[in-house]
Amino acid sequence: MSTPAEPLRRLADDARARRVVVVGGGVAGLVAALECAKVGLSVTVLERxxxxxxxxxxxxxxxxALDVGAESYATRAGVVRGLVDxxxxxxxxTAPRPAGAWVAGLPGGGAAPLPRGGILGIPDNPFAVDVRRVIGWAGAWRAYVDRLRPPLTIGHEHSLGKLVRTRMGPRALDRLVAPVTGGVYSARPDDIDVDAAAPGLNAALTRTGSLSGAVAALRAERAAASGSTAPGGAVEGLVGGMGRLVEALVARLDALGADVRTGVEVTALTRADDAWRVEMADGEPLEADGVVLATSEPVARALAAPHAAALDTTPARAPVVEVVTLVVASPELDAAPRGSGVLVVPGVRAAKALTHSTAKWGWVADAAGPGRHVIRVSFGAQGEEPATAPLDDDGAxxxxxxxxxxxxxxxLEPAQLRGAHxxxxxxxxPGATIGRAAATAAARAAIAAVPGLGAVGAWLAGTGLAQVVPDARAEADRIRSSMLWRGTAPEA
Ligand SMILES: Cc1cc2nc3c(=O)[nH]c(=O)nc-3n(C[C@H](O)[C@H](O)[C@H](O)COP(=O)(O)OP(=O)(O)OC[C@H]3O[C@@H](n4cnc5c(N)ncnc54)[C@H](O)[C@@H]3O)c2cc1C
Known part of the structure; x- marks a missing residue:
């Protein structure tokens, strides 16, 4: 007679016998690997x-020790925080200091605090003092025309750029909205899908009859839902840097017995005898029952394409950005003259945005000490090579x-520069660009139709940890469920 523990033991043995290979050891791959390892599957992560x-x-x-890539996560829905906990x-x-951001590249080389009461830079009140400081009286009056235009001309606009230009004019678009979309999405407002970037805005527009009214209504709704009046999306970081999240994920994977390898480039996936063969640039292929692709979009599409006939392998237009992290000696910066950072009116300067990390994060300021500052300068956007690209490291x-x-x-003189990276x-x-949602939905469907194959990562989920983490969890759950129950006969 079998004891009650036996079916459970058999399930555990079954799980251990099922092998999952995760290709790519970014946050998406590590989270997917963790979800699979948690239920006892044999997990291998291969990172190039x-x-x-x-x-x-x-x-x-x-x-x-500084973050030179992602430095925070959106607190939205608490999903990343759940993983952190x-x-x-x-x-x-840790929360960033509430210093606020500035916008630079205004006429005459000016800069001003980024107005606080907006969505994607679209103001809820064109005559607010902080808005006028950026777009001037002429810009404010033009933006106010939005309130006077008949609601019937509104319709449903997909392009954020077209919507703002039509309703509020070029100054609001160029000086308020374009710096935000450039900084957040590395994309121009014309390429951003309103419904993806600001869900509910089009509907609120039809309801309220104006764009500024829609922004005000939507902000009120969001504040009521979240209990917060924080401008834009609230973020958190980790003392010591976001690299700690990676270390903790890897430690947990180790504890669960996962095999995590670096310096391994996966070059192809083939099928043999109902199992996957994961081919690598060096070494023997690995056999697996399931594969999760957690690479960039072109690599994932190329690896999956031989098995997913419906998968489009036309390369997407991917923005290239360069981030130059500077440590400078400058007591003048102790006063944080431009808040936590600066967004730039596109086309005016070489840089696209800047984060004054020692003004933004208390832990960075404590580590640097007074008079020493960390500044991250970003270059490049969609369709535009970073201005640093042709330069060597010193030139950059x-x-x-x-x-x-x-x-x-x-x-800031060269003699004040203490170090650069x-x-x-x-x-x-970006997931918010026009046509992107349909393209990723088609890719997901094509991949999901291949038994034992999954895909995760920012190219499918959208940029940002708050998108990538829950998506990787959901996809890993799909794959692990399919593997755990595959061929499992019900207990007699
Ligand atoms: C400069 C910058 C700053 C950002 N800041 C923030 C921020 O502050 N907050 C936030 O929420 N988001 C931020 N983001 C976005 C966020 O970092 C990403 O959305 C997220 O980290 C993407 O994770 P991923 O695992 O999908 O991709 P990746 O991190 O790109 O991981 C993919 C991995 O796959 C590996 N790989 C590729 N090909 C192969 C192969 N053939 N074989 C094996 N391995 C392979 C790669 O080496 C890589 O490690 C930022 C992005 C950038 C570029």
Whole structure:
């Protein structure tokens, strides 16, 4: 007679016998691997680079360990925070200082605080003092025309750029909205889908009869839902940097017996005898019952294409960005003259945005000490090579220093530069660009139709940890369920 524990033991043995290979050790791959390892599957992670984490990257600059890729996560729905807590990092959670961002590149080289009462930079009140400071009286009156236009002309606009230009005019578009979409999505407003970037805005527009009215209504709704009046999306970071999330994920995977390998490039997936063969640039292929692709979009599409006939392999237009992290000696910056960072009116300067990390994060300021500052300068956007691309590292550091001085409104001489680090990223095409939702839905469907194959990552989920983490969990759940129950006969 079997004891009650036996079926459970058999299930556990069954799970251990099922092998999952996760290709790519960025946050999406590590989270998917964790979800599979948790239920006892045999998990192997194969990462091409020498280190794990993908865009969650840290580097030492002038003796400071700093985030040089993602530096925070959106608190929306608490999904990333849930993972942080699960991994035992709750004590490291920290909020940015409420310094606010600025916008630079205004006529005459000016800069002003980014108005607080908007959505994607669209103001709820064109005559608010902080809005007028950016777009001037002429811009404010033109934006106010939005209130006077008949509601019947509104319709349902897909392009954010077209919507704002039509209703509020070019100044509101160029000086308020374009810096935000450039900073957040590395994309122009014309390419952003209103429904994807600001769900509910079009409906509120029809309801209220104006764009500024719609922004006000939507902000009120969001505040009521979240209990917060924080401008834009609230974020959190980790004391010591987001690299700690990667370390904690890897430690948990180790504890669960997963095999996590670096320096392994997966080159092809083939099928043999009802199992996957995962081919690598070096070494023997691995056999697996399930594969989760957690790479960039072109690699994932190329690996899956031979098995998913419906999968489109036309390369997407992926923005390339370079982030130059500077450590400078500048007591002048102790006063945080431009808040936590600066967004730039596109086309006016070489840099696209800047984060004054020592003004934004208390832990970075504590580590740097007074008079020493960390500044991250970003270059590049969709359809536009980063201005640093043709330069060597020293040249990129000098350009970043000049841009930082101009954007922060202080003198920064080369002798004040203590250290610099440059990193290049090919970003996933933002999920909020027009046509993107349909393209990713088609890719998901094509991949899901292949038994034992899954895909995760920013190219499918949308940019940002708050999108990537829950999506990776959901996809891993789909794959692990299909593997756990495959061929399992019900207990007699
Ligand atoms: C500069 C920058 C700053 C950002 N800041 C923030 C932020 O502050 N907050 C936020 O929420 N989001 C931020 N993001 C976005 C966020 O970091 C990403 O959405 C997320 O990290 C993507 O994770 P991923 O696992 O999908 O991709 P990746 O991190 O790109 O991981 C993919 C991995 O696959 C590996 N790989 C590729 N090909 C192969 C192969 N053939 N074989 C094996 N391995 C392979 C790669 O080496 C890589 O490690 C930022 C993005 C950038 C570029």
């Amino acid at each position: 680079d020498a280190r794990l984490g993908g865009v969650l990257r840290t580097a030492e600059v002038d003796g400071l 699960e991994l035992g990092l709750a004590d490291a959670v 550091a000098m350009l970043a220093l000049r841009e930082a001085a101009a954007l922060l409104g202080v003198e 440059r990193e290049r990223y090919v970003q996933a095409q």
